[in-house]
Amino acid sequence: MKLTLEEICEKLHQNDYKITPQRQIILKIFLENAEQHLSAEEVYAIVRDINPDVGLATVYRTLDLLAELEILQKVNFGDGKSRYEFSDLEVHHHHHLICVKCGKVTEFDDDQLETLEKNIAQKSNFKIIDHQLKFFGYCSNCQT
Amino acid sequence: MKLTLEEICEKLHQNDYKITPQRQIILKIFLENAEQHLSAEEVYAIVRDINPDVGLATVYRTLDLLAELEILQKVNFGDGKSRYEFSDLEVHHHHHLICVKCGKVTEFDDDQLETLEKNIAQKSNFKIIDHQLKFFGYCSNCQT
DNA sequence: TTTCATGCAAAGGTTTTGCATACGC
């Protein structure tokens, strides 16, 4: 299920954060690019097309805030910058295929990790709250 | 199975890289700290205890080289710096439990991902060469 | 009106690079 802009604003409200135009712009960007993994700089570029007065620091602060509230999820694909994606709570079991040649990132869903997760929690006395699974390899275009 | 210093030097040799004292020092550090996930800065600190004349850039270049040759593996735990660990080829199925409170990283082994990996390769036409699995949660000390 | 958010510029931290020198082979 996808959260709407209204529901997210509600969540901000509940946590005593203000609904500023800047925050709304950034939220809309993620709502409209749900399948992407945007970096701060990329978000900044899109933001500036909408309102050139927004500062980069605000983008960083907003991304931090949204990740804190678990609206976005911070991910790292090893390209030196953090990336953010919509944290679709129901599709928690969504992972990444990263092409080591062209860098393309595609996604796949799977819930097979459930049992593994329970196993580990039991064996190691670790209380697991999240997981990340990444596969590295060659995408269909780069296999030649 | 663990690679020995000799076997690694052999691999360097095969790829026309020179065996320098700096490279040997760094290799020894990883051989003697196989269970750790050292950052460049941490490696640098240990290197300087052995030979204070080694430069930080050399550490970075050597880590890059060793990762390129798949002797080390570059990993990222979200603390802003890259970390490196010995890439134990036979224990490819070794993953990380990261405590979100104290930051402690522990490891576990598992090969259940095999079948999942095959599944994905088939479904998505992706040729998988590696994977990374991370679990985030609370370690036994931080569960109170 | 009060408090939090923003913009700007500066600083911080990690990693990379240019270049002259030194060293492995």
Added chain:
DNA sequence: GCGTATGCAAAACCTTTGCATGAAA
């Protein structure tokens, strides 16, 4: 001796922070 590796310092990045101003509630 040839060509790569190194050390140093500077630069290149990405990200965070201080502070005065501006705007949300």
